[in-house]
Amino acid sequence: MSDKNLFDQEDYLKARADEYIWQKRTDANISRQRFLQILGTMVGGIAIGGLAKPAAAYSQTNPTLKTKGSKILKPLPPGYISHSQGTLEMNWETMYGRGYLVPNDWFYVHNRHTPPPFNPSTWRLQIEGTGVSTPCQFTYDEIMAMPSISVTSAIECAANGRRFFEEAYNRPLSGTRWRLGAIGVAEWTGVPLSALLERAGLKSTAKDVLVEGADLDSLDAKGTKPSKFSSVVPIAKALADNSLIVYAMNGEPLPPDHGQPCRAIFPGWAGNANVKWIERIEVSETPIYTQWVLKQMVLTGSDYPAVSPYEGKLITYQNVKSAFELAWPATLAAGHHLLRGRSWSGKGKIVRVEVSLDGGKTWQLARLREPNLPFAWVRWDIDWNPVAGEYSLQARATDNLGNTQSNTVPWNDFGLLYGGVVTHPVTVQG
Structure with a gap:
């Protein structure tokens, strides 16, 4: 399997799943349909560990x-x-x-x-x-x-x-x-x-x-x-x-x-x-299948149907994200500011970062700073001269394969791979 094909999680998941099903049903001398019925019963009955813990307070x-x-x-x-x-x-x-x-x-x-x-x-x-x-x-x-x-x-x-x-x-x-x-x-x-x-x-x-x-x-x-x-x-x-x-x-x-x-x-x-x-x-x-891979390193939910033996969509590469180098929430003084942030992708290098200073109504290109390495991140900045008020800052990035942060992200039951545009609250004081 080439590195290029590894980027396609669907192909990778299906190939491994098909091989697993073929191997196990052959060993057991039963039909593919019957094997999937048995597997579904077994996997569904195993308790999930690790992630199924009470959320800790911030x-x-x-x-x-x-x-x-x-x-x-x-x-x-x-x-x-x-x-x-x-x-x-x-x-x-x-x-x-x-x-x-x-x-x-x-x-x-x-x-x-x-x-x-x-x-x-x-x-x-x-x-x-x-x-x-x-x-x-x-x-x-x-x-x-x-x-x-x-x-x-x-x-x-x-x-x-x-x-x-x-x-x-x-x-x-x-x-x-x-x-x-x-x-x-x-x-x-x-x-x-x-x-x-x-x-x-x-x-x-x-x-x-x-x-x-x-x-x-x-x-x-x-x-x-x-x-x-x-x-x-x-x-x-x-x-x-x-x-x-x-x-x-x-x-x-x-x-x-x-x-x-x-x-x-x-x-x-x-x-x-x-x-x-x-x-x-x-x-x-x-x-090789482990409980961690089968049950926990997957996206599960209504938007991610299971593909046996996995309980959802297998997670391999990370997606695209962006973050401002600001406190959360941030408080700034009115006047000139050089806003800075970083964007990254697990599949390559970032080629474009857009920033909105008004909650997504308008966008402008940020300046990308070297180095800009694949599988790492790029630093970027943009000038801002706000007056006193409440602001919602957003940033969205695109990598060299055309992957771009979206406005909404489908729900998954473990809360993994959030790749949506994040709204960063900022209060500007006069």
């Missing part, structure tokens, strides 16, 4: 103190935004005047548990599975000694913008109520995953790659044993030039909260694919 806390029981190890920056003991949302106001990259201390965090301890002398990365001929393991020193490259890329939670689903539809959602700060762009340094798979004797018949970390995800189907968090990518994505196993972030050793000793980076794909604290990679000659 809070802004003392920057000099750690919240009791915090799952985040790094120092919390001034004015940080937290939704739970394991979340840190980037404050867009603090990005005004900063450079292209997000500093490590401001990079968003979503930790299910406290980062696991790391011992460089005992840590190992295991590569195994039917898709490799010589299963092997690597020490930390061995990975550090291999030829490395650096990639500037965003990591963005699939739930970034979830709060706007609630506001648009006036319906509550489970999970972290991110605005648009569950994203960051950093320079990641590491070893191409393709080089590691080559060392393990990658077979031409390999189809899927599962990356597993030390983080515990949720209870297994019987509810008795926590499982390791993992994600799955097709072999074509695993072999892409910019798919890395990284050990450094913005020129520093990977911080514990961001995956020390190593994490996966798959530019453009939703944040869950970029597994932290990795310990094992499984390469398979057949499609």
Whole structure:
């Protein structure tokens, strides 16, 4: 499968689903229709974990103190935004005047548990599975000694913008109520995953790659044993030039909260694919299905019919979004302002950003600033001379593949991939 075809989630989902159905019904010696009936009964009866938790209240806390029981190890920056003991949302106001990259201390965090301890002398990365001929393991020193490259890329939670689903539809959602700060762009340094798979004797018949970390995800189907968090990518994505196993972030050793000793980076794909604290990679000659992929990394709802074995539309690449570098809500003085913001797309680079200063009635082009890297973001700005009053600012971006932010977004039950135009409230004081 080529990288170009990976952009078509419908083709990717259908191909994997068809192969799964063919394989399983052949093994069971039953008809395709009967197999789908059985599968629907089984998948529908399994409880959803992880996202099905009560929504945590928004809070802004003392920057000099750690919240009791915090799952985040790094120092919390001034004015940080937290939704739970394991979340840190980037404050867009603090990005005004900063450079292209997000500093490590401001990079968003979503930790299910406290980062696991790391011992460089005992840590190992295991590569195994039917898709490799010589299963092997690597020490930390061995990975550090291999030829490395650096990639500037965003990591963005699939739930970034979830709060706007609630506001648009006036319906509550489970999970972290991110605005648009569950994203960051950093320079990641590491070893191409393709080089590691080559060392393990990658077979031409390999189809899927599962990356597993030390983080515990949720209870297994019987509810008795926590499982390791993992994600799955097709072999074509695993072999892409910019798919890395990284050990450094913005020129520093990977911080514990961001995956020390190593994490996966798959530019453009939703944040869950970029597994932290990795310990094992499984390469398979057949499609790999996990409960996370089947049930939670999907868009479900009336606009997203299920395609067995998935419960909805599979999430791979991120969509287009824009954010102003302003407080929420913002208060400004009357007079001249240089409004700034950033726009991004998981499928390429941004080619146009339009800004409205009157709630979408009129639009004007923003100035795009270099660098403008694919799978990262572009900074933009526009001059504004407001008088006292209440304003609704909007920004919409278009990427090089023609994907543009829409005014409305279909509802999905987990509040994932909000890609609509966001209205940013601003009060201008005279």
